[in-house]
Amino acid sequence: MIDMLRLEDIIKAFYIAKKDIKEYYLKPPTISWGIVFPVAFTLAFILKGGHHAQEIIPGLIALALFFGTTSMAAASIVFERKIGSFERLLLFPVSYIGIALGKTLSSFMFGMVSLFATLVVVLPFILNIPTYSLFLVAVLILSALMFSAFGVFISFLIKDPTNTMMIFNSIRLPMIFLCGIFIPISSLPLPLRLIAFLLPLTYSVEATRFAINGNYDVVPPIESILLMLIITILLILLTSIKIRRTIP
Amino acid sequence: MSLPGCYPLHDAIIAEKLTKYYGDFLAVDHISFQVRKSEIYGFLGPNGAGKTTTVRMLCGLTRISEGKAYIYGYDINRELVAIKKLIGVVQDISNLYMELSCYDNLMFCAEMYGVPRHQRKERVMDLLRFFGLEDKKHVKFKELSKGLKRRLAIAAALVHKPKLLFLDEPTIGLDVKSKRQIWNLICKLNEKGITIFLTTHNIYEAFRLCDRIAIINRGKIIAEGTPTELRKKVSGNKIIELQVSPPIKKSTILDNVDGIIDVNIGRDNTIYITINDAIAALEGILEIVKKLSLEIVMLNLRGADAEDVFIRLIDGTEKNIGSSTRR
Numbered sequence: 001m002i003d004m005l006r007l008e009d010i011i012k013a014f015y016i017a018k019k020d021i022k023e024y025y026l027k028p029p030t031i032s033w034g035i036v037f038p039v040a041f042t043l044a045f046i047l048k049g050g051h052h053a054q055e056i057i058p059g060l061i062a063l064a065l066f067f068g069t070t071s072m073a074a075a076s077i078v079f080e081r082k083i084g085s086f087e088r089l090l091l092f093p094v095s096y097i098g099i100a101l102g103k104t105l106s107s108f109m110f111g112m113v114s115l116f117a118t119l120v121v122v123l124p125f126i127l128n129i130p131t132y133s134l135f136l137v138a139v140l141i142l143s144a145l146m147f148s149a150f151g152v153f154i155s156f157l158i159k160d161p162t163n164t165m166m167i168f169n170s171i172r173l174p175m176i177f178l179c180g181i182f183i184p185i186s187s188l189p190l191p192l193r194l195i196a197f198l199l200p201l202t203y204s205v206e207a208t209r210f211a212i213n214g215n216y217d218v219v220p221p222i223e224s225i226l227l228m229l230i231i232t233i234l235l236i237l238l239t240s241i242k243i244r245r246t247i248p
Numbered sequence: 249m250s251l252p253g254c255y256p257l258h259d260a261i262i263a264e265k266l267t268k269y270y271g272d273f274l275a276v277d278h279i280s281f282q283v284r285k286s287e288i289y290g291f292l293g294p295n296g297a298g299k300t301t302t303v304r305m306l307c308g309l310t311r312i313s314e315g316k317a318y319i320y321g322y323d324i325n326r327e328l329v330a331i332k333k334l335i336g337v338v339q340d341i342s343n344l345y346m347e348l349s350c351y352d353n354l355m356f357c358a359e360m361y362g363v364p365r366h367q368r369k370e371r372v373m374d375l376l377r378f379f380g381l382e383d384k385k386h387v388k389f390k391e392l393s394k395g396l397k398r399r400l401a402i403a404a405a406l407v408h409k410p411k412l413l414f415l416d417e418p419t420i421g422l423d424v425k426s427k428r429q430i431w432n433l434i435c436k437l438n439e440k441g442i443t444i445f446l447t448t449h450n451i452y453e454a455f456r457l458c459d460r461i462a463i464i465n466r467g468k469i470i471a472e473g474t475p476t477e478l479r480k481k482v483s484g485n486k487i488i489e490l491q492v493s494p495p496i497k498k499s500t501i502l503d504n505v506d507g508i509i510d511v512n513i514g515r516d517n518t519i520y521i522t523i524n525d526a527i528a529a530l531e532g533i534l535e536i537v538k539k540l541s542l543e544i545v546m547l548n549l550r551g552a553d554a555e556d557v558f559i560r561l562i563d564g565t566e567k568n569i570g571s572s573t574r575r
Contacts, residue, residue, distance in 0.1 A: 008362070015359040023347045084343040090309055092360040093332040248270065248310050 009098030016089065016102025017109060024076045025110060033165065034071030034110060038064035039117050046125050053125050058209035059181030061118060065140065066147045066201055067172065068114025073107040073151030074164050081246075082161040090247070100152060100239035107148035115140060126212070136211035139225070143204035146228045149235035150200050156242040175201045180209075184217045203227045260285045260320060260412050260443040261306065267314035268301050268467075275301045277467035278315065283445055285411075288438050290458030291447040294562065298467040299447035300340060303416045306445070307337045320411060333361070336405030340417040340447075342397040346390035350381050350400055353389055354407055361408035375403040379433070395426030402433065412443045419453060431457060451558045463561050471561045478557050485509065488521040488529065491545040492537060501540075505532030518546070 024030055042060045046053045080086035089099050151168075158167055177183060178192060179201040185193055196202050207224035210216045219227070261283035268276040276298040283289040291299045304310035306317055308328045317324045319331045344353045354372040363371055376382045379399045384392065392400065398418060405413060415434065419427040434457055438444055448454050454461050455475045462472040471478060495517035502511050507525030514520060523529040526549060537544060 012360055012362075015356065019345065019348070019352075019356045022352060023345050026347075083346075084339070084341050085345055087309055087339065088343055089360075091307060091332060091337050092357075093329045093362065094360060095329070247308075 005095065005097050005101070009095045010101065012092070012094040013098050013102035013105055016094075016099065017105035020072075020076045020103070020106030021109060024072065024079070024106070025113070027075050027079075029165065030072055030075040030110065033168075034068045034075075035114050035117050038067040038114060039121055042118050043121050046122065054213065056182060057122055057126060058212045059179070059205045061115070061122060061140070061212075062143055062179075062201060062204040062208045063176060063181055064118035065111050065115050065144055066175070066204070068118075069107045069111035069144055069147040070151030070154070070168060070172065071114075072110035073103065073148060073155050074158075074168050076106060077103055077152060077155035078158055078161045078164045090243075095240070096243040097236065097240035099243055100149075100236050103152045103155075103239075104145065104148045104236060107151050108144050111144035111148060115144065131214035132211045135221070136208065139204070139207040139211050139221075142225060142228045142232070143208070146200050146204065146232040146235070149232045149239065153235045153239045153242065156239055156246065175199055178202075180205045180217050186218050200228070200231050203231070259283065259318075260287075261289075261445065262318040263302075263306070263315070264317070265315035266302065266305060266312060266317055268298070268305060268310060269313045275467055276305070279462075279464070279467070279469045280315075281462055281469060281472065283412075283443060284460075285443050286438070286441050287459040288434065288444040288446060288457055290454040290461040291445070291464055292449070292451065292454040292458075292461050292558065293447075293464035294449055297449075297464045299449075299464060300416055301467075302464070303337070303414050303445070303447055307335055307414055308332065333408065334410055335412045335414060336408070336410035337414045338398075338401050338405045338416060338418055340420060342389075342394070342401050344389045344397070344401055344404060347388060349386045349388055350376060350392070351385045353400065354404055357404045357407045363408055371407060375407060379403045380429075393426075395422050395429065398422060398426070398430060399433070402430070406437070406442075410442065412445065413437065415444060415446045417447055417449070419448070419450065427453075463558065465562050478561075479551070481557065481561065486523055486526055487550055488519075488523060488526075488533065489546065489548040489550070490519040490521060490533065491517060491547075492519075492542040493545050494542070496542075501536060502533065505529060505536065507532065 042064050045056060045060055077086065154168065154171065155164075158164055178188070178196045179185070179199050180196065185196045185202065188196060203219060203224040206216045206219040207221050207228070210221040210224075216224075259282045261281070263279060263281050265278040265280055266276055267274070267278050279298075279302065291302060293299050301310060305312050306319065306324065308324065308331065312325060320334050322331045322334070324331060345356070348356065351372060354375055355368060358368040358371055373382070376385055379402065381396065381400060381403065384396065389397065389400065402415070402418065418434070419430050422430065431453065434444060434446070446454070446458060458475065460472065460474055461478060462469045463478070464470070471481060473481075496513065496519060499511035499513055499519070502508055502519075502521065505528075507523050507527070507529035508521055509524055510522040512520045521529065521533070530549075
């Protein structure tokens, strides 16, 4: 059911990512939802946050990264499935997990671009240097991978491309309030807290907060890292299964 | 490798009772055929006959519901990645990457097919030259004409030097000039030893290009052979094309003439008479012409053409041969 990931597939995954970068990075939906929107809301919340900005910045960075990566996944996969060019990938001698990884990598790389744009906006407002700089780099890289895998997986669940952004936003926007960016998870009612634990953004926000501010709300940083790793691997595997199942 | 011992080594494709169901709908109905190495094998049939579904099964884009298929001895159900290295596929839609240039599209395909790094650039440039696209090297795919898009799609399918090329309706929607260019390319590729599996609903295309043709309708192969063999299937029948003045409006006038199988009258009043005995039919027709004091404007006796063969085999009867010629 699950393909073996060979070195050849990893190399081809990078080729897929390189192709996607050339093909989709300048597409209007990618730019608007993946860079302009996250940068704009990050700036808006920081300006509005005043002296509380330092508290919400970690969450905003994670959220911006989340929008950046998932927008790229939506643009590349849903569009390709719509015009039929996704089938071309299925004709190449590459495993389904290789394709899933390739699509994840292209979203990841775009996420890095989006992150850079966000950091340019955020850095002037960070009063102290991050408490754990190296840990922050690791968290952001892992977060970008996890969000990319999440976006890729969701993209394969969407049947009607015209609904893409509506579906993506109906998943992404509630997360803003559930994943501890503005409201601490510990203060959420139990049912919402349980939902928060099911959402990948929660772990990214918790770990980012620890890396920048040196504190966390409910999930210890090591656990967040481990869970992000597990979620990423699981999502890539599920995507490869989903790709196999798209074959009629 | 899982080549069944009893199969000849010269077959590029072996399909055994290949079947595809979409839910309850039977799209391909237990078809069996072999494609020999280095031949152009045509799959000719009307829209919805099961041609594209067959190609999709043979290249792994659609699951096989029942039956087996082997490409160069590899089992499609178990050795798909190995098969993908041997085949090139041109689908009936031009689905290369819109924002990439011709060069980048081919380069991406070369990378994905595992063409060695030091050969990629040369291979891509050779293909651009061969397909007359060298001056379009930096033009984006979306900016190409339909004919050029199709040419680039064929080039993309050849970048890894496949042994077998699937062409699914390669000339659909193209103008006459582009069509002929694609036909010439197909012949040139075949001369280089590439086996070609061509699906088309264009009868002329199939009879002109293919070494052997399978005629498929409603998911079943209803006839198979060389173009000559297929023509022979209806060779017992000939067609008389007749125009008289004043024109005859009712075909029943020829009902009692010996040697006639079917009569159809075209919109230009040409009478298409399908016959199985030319002498008896001509004698009878001339007798009626004399009796009704008609003047013969045109009288033409000819054998069944490709379209006649196709229509007759599709319909399973001879009665539509005449009407087919009217189109």
